[in-house]
Amino acid sequence: MSQRRKGSPTRSEMAPLGSGRYRFMVFIVMAALALLVGRIVDLHVLNRLFLQDQGDARTLRVEAIDAHRGMITDRNGDPLAISTPVVTLWANPQQLPDDRIQRLMLAKALGVELDALNERIELYAEHEFMYLERRMTPVAAQQVLDLHLPGVYGKHEYKRYYPSGEVTAQLVGITNIDDQGQEGLELAYNSYLAGDPGKRLVLKDRKDRLVKDLRLIEEAKPGGDLTLAIDLRLQYMAYRELKAAVNEHNADGGTLVMMDARNGEVLAMANVPSYNPNNRSELDAEGLRNQAVTDVFEPGSVMKPLAMSAALATDKFAPETIVDTSPGYMRLDGKYTISDFRNYGKLTMGGILLHSSNVGMSRVALQLDNDAIWNRYHELGLGQVPGTGFPGEASGSLPVPYNWSESKRATMAYGYGLAVSALQLASAYTAIANDGKRLPASLLELSEPADGKRVMSERIADNLLLMLEQIVQPGAGGSRAAVPGYRIAGKTGTVRKVTSEGYQTSAYRSLFAGIAPVSDPRIVTVVMIDHPKGQEYYGGLVSAPVFARVVGKALRLLDVLPDKQEAMGDADKS
Incomplete structure (x- = not known):
């Protein structure tokens, strides 16, 4: 029979320590499982609706659908005021790239000087929204969007166009930058011409890019057409x-x-x-009055x-x-x-x-x-x-x-x-x-x-x-x-x-x-x-x-x- 080495612990001396460690490890594992189960219950049962709403708020958006403004025509149906589709470009200054080359590409696509663009971005640096250009033609706006620069977005709108120009300007009137009647019959019948905007539910990513158009909430109601007595x-x-x-x-x-x-x-x-209501850069206030x-x-x-x-x-x-x-x-x-x-x-x-x-x-x-x-x-x-x-x-x-x-x-x-x-x-x-x-x-x-x-x-x-x-x-x-x-x-x-x-x-x-x-x-x-x-x-x-x-x-x-x-x-x- 072999002899126990001198100084070695006996089995009875080792048993309490081994048993305690085992119990401790089991406790730790069970506690972790309990916390995990509790968290799962919390996420999927107790706070499921709240968390789902929070998630949707970060991915789902209710976007307005612009209503097409009604047309103004003469008595024979010739158009005096019509709405054409345009795109408004906007940006989140906090997401725009700092890279000079990318900024230069953006400025060139917008047709502005780089220094002027940088000054505007600096001015709105603490904000999350700024206009880059209002009411661009869809083709010109797409050239900017095709750059795929972070923080640059487009919004589809309508712009008013007056085929008869200065000939009917004071009678027909004009709309402002937001397509609301400002003068003349455009102002007098604004609520009738404007229509009611619609709503749609969309899915967007964290960069506010459209992922999926989910469903139509409310259809846009186009404005009514106005027929004038003039020939x-x-x-x-x-x-x-x-x-x-x-x-x-x-x-x-x-x-x-x-x-x-x-x-x-x-x-x-x-x-x-x-x-000329289509070019207001040299607008004379005297000419506005009918x-x-x-x-x-x-x-x-x-x-x-x-x-x-x-x-x-x-x-x-x-x-x-x-x-x-x-x-x-x-x-x-x-x-x-x-x-x-x-x-x-x-x-x-x-x-x-x-x-x-x-x-x-x-x-x-x-x-x-x-x-x-x-x-x-x-x-x-x-x-x-x-x-x-x-x-x-x-x-x-x-x-x-x-x-x-x-x-x-x-x-x-x-x-x-x-x-x-x-x-x-x-x-x-x-x-x-x-x-x-x-x-x-x-x-x-x-x-x-x-x-x-x-x-x-x-x-x-x-x-x-x-x-x-x-x-x-x-x-x-x-x-x-x-x-x-x-x-x-x-x-x-x-x-x-x-x-x-x-x-x-x-x-x-x-x-x-x-x-x-x-x-x-x-x-x-x-x-x-x-x-x-x-x-x-x-x-x-x-x-x-x-x-x-x-x-x-x-x-x-x-x-x-x-x-x-x-x-x-x-x-x-x-």
Whole structure:
């Protein structure tokens, strides 16, 4: 039997130590298993929904789907405002590479200087978002995205484009960088045109790159289309002729409004100066206003037919009534002198309009009730908002007839002391063209004719129409408004501009308001040239020719058959 070495522990001495180690190791393993099981229960049972939501928040995104903005067209379907797809590039500055070569590639693709790009990135260094370029063409944007640079992303949007450019700029208006209406009808009907954005659920990686389009949450609802009353063919002609006249006479600007005499639709509305809505780098704030709707002015002699309608409605006056205008001037209130171009002597009511006699019109007005002319102007819509819905449309000014002096009553009769817009004036003239019923102006195409408001009898309207036809005959003040083959009626006006310093001695507005054709009125047109600086400044010399060129072409485009003109006799120019 072998002998135990001296100093070696016995089995009984070793057993407690071995057993303790074993138990300790078993405990450690079981504890680890318990913790693992507990963690699994915690992750998959107790906090499963919370953790799943947290994971989804880092991978799932709800993205907006831009709604396609509705199209604006003219009455014939020609586009005036359309939306085209574009891409907006943005970046996370904290993810952009610092490598100079990559930065240089990005700057070159964006078409900017490297230093300028670096400055912008430095400016937004503490942020997670910055625009690189808004509204790029899809082809140009894809060239940037094909670089596959970290932190560079693209977003699909829409950009507004205006095919007719400056010709319809003030009427149609513009949208801002976020495709929201900012001016004109784009602003007035923004909620209708804009539509409602949709939503979609997408899966993205940690670099915000699209992995998978999961599902559609809500479809985008495109905006509604808007059909205007204007005829783009007439609009082009009106703008071209108006711009040519403004340039020819070195004028400050001009306005033209053409309305359908049968239903009140605005067939053309042009303003000069204008602007190109597709290129706003040189945008002039003066060109933004739709002056035909928002700007007002004293109308002058073009108001005489409207004031005369109030006189003809009484038993004091008839078309053949004689009014003595001698000696060609009159003094009122002891300090105001009203005068004519010369002494016209005795005139009929038509003769007063033909010679544009201020004295004759004043003597008629002073025989009427104090509020007779005011009531007629009010019935014609003056001093009231036209109701077209256009942003900033002016109501004009029509002072209440309280305690009016004789001079105030007289000047109101020949167009001073009140203010109107070109649109209001055109609407007022529809009463003469439409058998005595005034038609409210409509910028949108009407599905059915508007109900006119009767403001004068059919007989008075017919008489005024024949009186105004004399003004366009050879030798008369409005002869330059004549259109070969058609009977034209109209009235000239030349009014001094007024400023805070009073009436100007050498600054005028030249006007012509006309109706065509007399045999069966189809269109009413108002032309106003602001401050012509040449030798010619009378309405019959400056605005009447614009009327003739625009209306002549319009009648042919609208297929209005020519009628026989009958000479009405010569008359003096007024």
